[in-house]
Each structure stands twice: as structure tokens, then as C-alpha cells.
Amino acid sequence: MGASDWVVEDPVFATKALRKFLASLTSREAPVLLDLGPVVGSNVNFFGEQLGCKIFIEDIFANLDQHVRDQKLEELPAFLKKRLPQADGTVDAVLCWDLFDYMDKPSAQELAIQLTRVLRPGGTLLGFFATSQARDTRYTKYVIVDEVNLKHRPYDAARGRQTILLNRDIIRLFEGLRVSDSFLLQNNLREILFRKP
């Protein structure tokens, strides 16, 4: 067997928040979900089958990457202000994944404002936050295996994580939301579930 014949399987890690995230939506008829990550076909199917929801795919990682490559990061906050076409209070749930770890503060702040704007009262937002700095310049596609497991599939990024956000920073960032659940996983990833009051 040649080296090229080896297939590297994506590592699978536990998730505690996804089940709660789903539970917050199952009682809603045809909920609207906003996914800020790259499109993952199996995730779309998973949410479609589990929730019968409408999913908006808005790949903010790609926008961030483009701004880094174009060396126009200072324009990103203004871009994000107009990026989401959803009307106020029309989204039941947002999947941020670990997007905020890769953003500068002004961009993160603007995006948090926009996400709070589009969320319905009672809506849920799920974010992942690293607790240790990784120096590799890669994003991660989170591929849902089931309610309690995620496959972490790395892919190239224009730059790496920018910051390790402390709990208080995260809470300040999402001023209009309340933390409903927080989990620290064994892989040092924090999963935080927010609710809009």
C-alpha cells in the first residue's frame, strides 16, 4: 500500500451542547436555522430530518478569509453590518461554530449585534470557543455524526485563531443574550448555548 492510499479519518469529538440546541428547536414548527459555517451536506440533511427546518447557509468564514486575503480587514465590520439578509427576529437558531475565535474584536462585536438582531425572542445561539491557542492556520468544518458526536474536519484558512476569549468577554460580546448552558469539553473546547430573552 502506497502512502497515497492511506485515508486519514477526521477525528470525532463529543459534543454536549448540540443535543440541547436541538431540543430547543424540536417544539417549534418549521424553525429557521442560520448556519455561519461552510456548507456541509450531511449537516443540512441532519437538521432537515431532525427538525424539518429551513436552513440559511451564510459562510462567514469565507467572507473573513476573503477580507484577510484582500488585506481589507478594516472593512469587515461594515461588511458584516449588511451581510445578513434576514429580517429582525426571524431566526430561531444560529450555529456560529468557532467563528468568533478567528475574528478581530470590532468584527466580532458587529457580528454579535447582527446575530442578536436576527434572533427571535426565545431563539438559541450555539458557539464554540477555544481555551488554548492553536498556531495552525486552519478552520474546522464540524460534521455532525449524531446528537453527541462531531467530526472535526480541518481546512485551510488565511490566518489562524486570533484570540482566546474569556467567559466575561464572550458574555459582553453577546450583550443581548443570556448564557443558558456552558460546557467545557475534554478537548478544551467550550460550547456555549445562548438564549435571547
Add this chain to the structure above:
Amino acid sequence: MWKRDEAPKPASGQPAQPVPPPAVSGASVPRVEASHHMEKDIVNIGKSVVIKGELNGSEDLTVEGHVEGTIQLRDHVLTIGPNGRIKAQVFAKAVIVLGEVTGNVTASDKVDIRDNGSVDGDIVSPRVAIAEGAHFRGSVDMQRKGNAAAAPAAKPAEKPAASAAPPAAAVPQAAAGQRA
């Protein structure tokens, strides 16, 4: 809808030269002299064909050219080939995308965006497959609740609709740091 190439085959057994399909423009229903493949009930719109207007059909169709407007194949499969470029609202039983689609896609059975396929628009379909290397921007509505209004040709929902319970009370728990 699709006028087949009815030119008689030469007696020598050589295959008949396909009639080059004309570019059709205007909002009226175009008459497409599509190249007719040997496969049963599959019509191909070739690379050089540009269609602007409304396409209606009652057989499977493969598009390798450019189409702008509306495509309706309510009970059939639309395939946008690797060279196909669509700027249109699409309604079909199943849609397979290997090329580029800009516009909303409604399928009563399935939408399948293959590797290197691209869709910019909203998808309404009970089944959606998006390959790893595909590009997609828009929304996906998988109609578990049997939203027939969005796709009149849609089959009844395969899964029973979940009982409509009242929304869960939005009572946030206290922030609880739990190590999993």
C-alpha cells in the same frame, strides 16, 4: 415540448448529423431543436445553446448550455451538466447540479449538488444532497411538514409532522460551567 430531430437516418447506416440547436431569446416559450441522444427520454441542450425565456418539458433534460428564465420539468429530472450555466427559477421532480445555478430551485423529490456544482439561491425539496466540493449559498427548506404550497408537485411528506407543541418557555437556566 421538445421537438425531436426527426431527420431520416441515412441508409448507409451512418448516424444522422444532429441539427445544431438555435439560440432562443425572448420571453416566449422557445422551440428547442435539442440534440437527441440515444438514451430513452433524455434531451440534451448543448454547450453552444443559449435560451432566454421559459422552458417546459415532460421528459428528462440535460443542460450543458446557458438558460435564463424559468425551467419547469415537474415530473422529470433536470441535470445541469458541468458546462451548464443557469440563471433561472427551476421546478422539477429532481435536479442534479454539476454546473452553475443562480436562482431558486424547487424539486418535489430531490436536489443533488455534486462535486464542483454550484447553487446560489434557495432550495425547496424534501431531499437535498450537497457534495463536499460543492458551492452553495442560500437556504434549504426540506419541507418535512409537507409544505405543498411551495412545490405543488411535491409528494406527501414521508415523515409524519411532529405534533405541534407550544413553544418551550424561554426560561434561561443559570450559566452552568460543566466539564464533559
